[in-house]
Amino acid sequence: MSRNKARNKPRKNKTYVGEQAKEALCSLDEDSPVIQAFRSFSFELDDKHDRYERIVKLNRDITIESKRIIFLLHSTQVDFEAKKIAILEEADSRLKSLCQNNFKAIALELRSHDPYLYHRAFTSGLQEFIEALCFYQFTKNECFDNWKIINGNFQYTDDTEASYSLLFSQCDFVLGIADFTGELMRKCINNLGIGNISECFKICNFVKSINTGFLGLIHAGNKEISRKVYTLRQSLNKMELVCYNIQIRGSEIPKHMLLNVLDSHDIENNEDEGFCM
């Protein structure tokens, strides 16, 4: 009730306030310089907002496709070598198509505009793409390219040979890598599930190295990095616990049972090392 009252209160005054504004609005000269100026401002703002929205749309497509590619890559570990190669080829072509279509479209939108103004619209898709690309490269070669090489993917030339590029900041790259460790963790656990022990150790060590890299960074005030590094550390903890369990109990338990040993409770709670059945 009291809320309604509060809402009604200003209405009392409303009858006379606003009359003047209305009058002023009616009597306003449509061609006055102020109105003219605001018309052009309106055009400019709309152009900016529309461009932003178009990029957000492209960004969304990139995110979805990247997630699908990651999902596809997760299925490499259970299949034969021939099928694995086929999957990698498919992932590669899909990643390339993202670069050549979706990212190119963003780059075109941003041509002759300050990309930093629109950076927020496509940063999430870019990070997701880096995650997928790193995952692909890791699955294939057990390592991934550095920033310079990947940045080469975002250089384009148009029909008249004029070159343009997409803003690919180092920050997005590193944030993508941090996300990528989450996928590695998943892959590690999956490997455990199918009894592929050596792969578990390999992945865990790779994430350890990435973690070492992050530890050495002095990132003044970048919240997003701290947040992702926190997640990275949690993933790493899980993996380290997996490796620990394999090492200590591996000789006692059949391969395919290992995953059951590491039930979620055990993984999440570091203190609870003992297990009962």
Next chain:
Amino acid sequence: MSCLPTVWSVFYSTSRMVVINPNTSIGKIVVKGTMAEANKLITEIFSPFQDYINAEQDLREEIRTIMKEIEKPLREIVITLQIIHSEVDCEKIHVALLRSRERFEEVRKGYEALNKVVPAGQYYRYNDHWRYGTQRLCFLASLIVFLEKGVLIDRITTAQILGVHEKENIHLDLEDYLMGLLNLASELARFAINSVTLGDYSRPLQISKFVAELNAGFRLLNLKNDSLRKRFDVLKYDVKKIEEVVYDLSIRGLIGGSSNQTAPNTVEEDMG
């Protein structure tokens, strides 16, 4: 625990068990590999990134220093112009305006320095540092022009007063300029009230017309749900405040001429 061996024995028979002997060299190889891998990752990925962060931090520090130089005259102009709320003497206001104009010289120098440090095409990367200051300066420039000529400052003039006009690496962002105008409306609402207190009854009318036109202009914009939109929502309260002042003046016949006629009508309508 006691039942464990029996459960396991079933699986032992399937012979799918893993045998990892802690004494095998797996552990050692892994450790060696990790260090090499970590080093490679650090030199390939993380060191360049650290350099990148450092360079950015240095530049931000430089910009912050410049902004301090700009904010000093900014504060002084704000204080100087507060005189309009306590003084009607044209001469004194005129002096304040002149002094403010002089102070803008320092502002222009600051922006000139900023133009030199901001990398080409990266205005919006560092924009956070000067956005607020620029908005305040836009407001001050618009207030000065209003007091001098009674008209709305245009964008180019604003850019010229601030010293960001036709610079290579910096420019006046449209939204900063608009923010400045919205700040002007709030200041004018206060100015209208204080003018009445000081016995200047014609000022509120001028302000009312001016802000009404500004309001009409802002209504042409399609604003997104951003900070500009939130700030714009305040404009209607400023308009309201100014109209209340004009209303108070008109029902008391303090506005000379034709407005005396219309005022009582308005009151009657309210009653009905």
